[in-house]
Amino acid sequence: MTAGLEIIAFAICAFIAITGALGMTTTMSMFRSGIFLMASFVGVAGLFILLAADLIGVLQIMMYIGGMLVMILFMVLVMHDPGGAMMAGMDMSFVERWFSKGLVPREPAQSGHAKHMHGDHQRGYNDHHHGNAVQPDEPNDRKAAAMRSGHGAHPMEHTDDDEQEGQVMHHSGDKHDDMDMGGMDMSMVTPVRPIAVWLAAAVSVVLVSMLLLRPAWRIIDAAPDPDSARSIGHLLMEKYMVAFEGAGFLILIGIFGAVLLARPSTHPDDPSRSAKVAIDERPEPIADDGLTPLAGARGSTEHHMHRHHRPEEHGA
Amino acid sequence: MGMIATAALVLVALVLGAALTLLVERLSTPHHVEPGPAQAADVRHSLVIANSDRWLLPAGPVVALTGVALALVVLPFGPGLIGRDLGIGVFYVIVVIDFVVLGLALAGWGANTAHAVEACYRIIAQLVAYVVPLGLAYVGVIMMARSLSTVAIVEAQSGLWFVVLQPIGFVLYLVTGLMQSYRAPFLEPFAASIGGGVLDVSAGWSALLWRIALAGVLFLVAAIGALLYLGGATGPLLPGWAWMIIKTYALMALMLWLGRLVRPFSTAQMLALSWKLLIPLGLLNVLLVGGLILLGVGP
Secondary structure, eight states, X not given: OHHHHHHHHHHHHHHHHHHHHHHHHHOSOHHHXXXXXXXXXXXXXXXXXXXXXXXXXXXXXXXXXXXXXXXXXXXXXXXXXXXXXXGGGSOOOHHHHHHTTTOOXXXXXXXXXXXXXXXXXXXXHHHHHTTOSSOOOHHHHHHHHHHHHTTTOOOTTOOHHHHHHHHHHHXXXXXXXTSTTXXXXXXXXXXXXHHHHHHXXXXXXXXXXXXXXXXOOOOOOXXXXXXXXXXHHHIIIIITHHHHHHHHHHHHHHHHHHHHHHSOOSOTTOGGGSOOOOOOSSOOOOTTOOOOOOGGGOSOSHHHHHHHHHHHHHHO | OOHHHHHHHHHHHHHHHHHHHHHHHHHHOOTTSOOGGGOOOOOSSOOOOTTOOTTHHHHHHHHHHHHHHHHHTTOOSSTTOOSOOOTTHHHHHHHHHHHHHHHHHHHHHHHOSHHHHHHHHHHHHHHHHHHHHHHHHHHHHHHHHTOOXXXXXXXXXXXXXXXXXXXXXXXXXXXXXXXXXTOTTSOGGGOGGGTTGGXXXXXXXXXXXXHHHHHHHHHHHHHHHHHHHXXXXXXXXXXXXXXXXXXXXXXXXXXXXXXXXXOOOOHHHXXXXXXXXXXXXXXXXXXXXXXXXXXXXXX
C-alpha cells in the first residue's frame, strides 16, 4: 500500500517536473514560461520530500514561489512581449502550439482591423471549448499565413482586412523575406534547434542506459532523520558557519549595490528626471457647461472674463 | 485514522472556518467601508473574459485553495485533533500559504484586463512587503519553543503565553498577518478603485472558490496567531477545540477592528512600512528574545 502510494507520488512529481521543464522551454508566453519553471521546481521539491528530505523540499518551494514571482514581475516590466501575444501568431511546432494553447495573438494596430479580429478570437475560444485538443487557433493560422506570404499568395478566404495587413507588412520593410516575420525573428526558429533536440535526446538515452546498466544499487538501511531541521540548523551554525555567513554577507553587499544604483541622483531636480504629464496649465473652457465657475478659478479664461465684465458695463 | 479521512476532515474544517469567517466579516463591515476580499460574490452566473489566458485564469483559485487546505493540515485544534504533526510545522505553513499569492498572481495575469494585471503586480509587491517581517514574527516564537512543530509550540506555552514574553513579536504578527490576509488597511490588491482586482474577473465557481480561499487565509492567519502567541488549544474548563475557536475568532476580531482604525495603505507605503519599521522591529524582537533565553526566562 505504502510502496504503491510512493510510486504514484513519484510518478506525479516526476511528471510535473518534466512537463514543467518542457513547457518552460516551448511556450510562447514568458509569463507562462516562468510559471512552468516554478511548477518544475515544485515537482523536484516533491521528489525531495519523497526522499524524506522534507526541509530541503519545502525550502525549495519557498525560494522558488516567492523568488520566481518577483523575477516574473521584473521580466514583465522589462521584456518586449511578456504575454506572448505577438509570438502566439507565429508558426509553431506541435509541442509549442500545445503549451501555448489559449494565448490570444495581439490585435494589429489598425483601427478598422481590430473589430474583425475580435470576432475571430471569440470563434477560436469556442473551438477550444468544444474539445478540439490539438487544432490550432484559426486566427493564429490566418495571421501566420498572412505574415508568411506577404501580399502575393493569399488564400481565397482572406478578407480585405487581411489584404491590407499583408500590404502594410510588405511596405514596412523590404527585407521581409530575408528576416522571416519581418524583423520579429525571436529565436523560435533558430537553425541550431534540431541539433539541440538531438543532443538532448542522446544525453537522455545515455543517462537512462547508465541507470539501467548500473549493476547494483547500494542500499543502506539507516533510517532518515525525522528531525532534519535541527541537524541542518546545527550544521549551518557550527560546521559550515563561515560559508553560511559569507553567503549572507555576499547577498547583503548585493543589496547595498542595488540600493546604490536605485538611489536618486545628486541632481534630483534635473529637468530630464521630471515626470512628463500631459496636463494643460490653462485648460480650454467648455462653453455653456451650465456650471458655476469655481471660486479658485479667478477668471482663467477670456470667456469668464467677459461674463464678469458685462454686468459692470450695464451698471455703467 | 486513514489518510483520506484526515483529508476530508481538514477540508470540512476549512469550509466551516471559512464560512464562519466570511459571516463574521460581512456582518462586521459597515456599508461605507471597503469590503476588500469579503465583497459579495456573484455565484449564479459565469463569466467569459474575451482575451483571458484559458489556463492561468481558472488555475488561480484552485492553486490558492490548495495552499490554504494544505496549510490547515498542521493546525492543532486540540490534543489529537491535528491532520499531521510535521517536524517542520510552522515553516511548512509559511511556505504553503505562499500558494495563495501564486494563485492570485496567476488569475490576475491570466484575466488579461487592466485592473486584474494591476492587482497581480500589487499582490507580488505586497508579498515582498510582508514576507520578511512575517518570518521574523515567527522566529521569536520558534527560538523560545525550540521547535518548529505546532504541537511543541503549544506545549511550550503551557506555563505562560508568548504574547506576554514577546509583545513586540505579537504586534508584528498582527500587522503582517493583516498584510498576508489582504484585510484593511492592506487591501490595496482588492481595492474598489481597481474594481476588486481579481475578484472582479471571477464569477460562478471561481468566485466561490476565491471567497473560500480568501476567508480561509484570514482564518488560518488568526488560528496561527492564536497558536503562536495565545497558547493554542489549551485552557481551563472548556475542551481544547473550543478554546482554539474562541482564541482564533477573538484574535480575528481584534485584527479586523484594529485594521479599520487606520487609513488604507498604498502598496508603496506598505513596502516603506515594512522595510523601514517592521523589519528593524522584527530584528529587535529576535535580539530581545535571544536575551530572554540567555537569562533563562521562558520554557
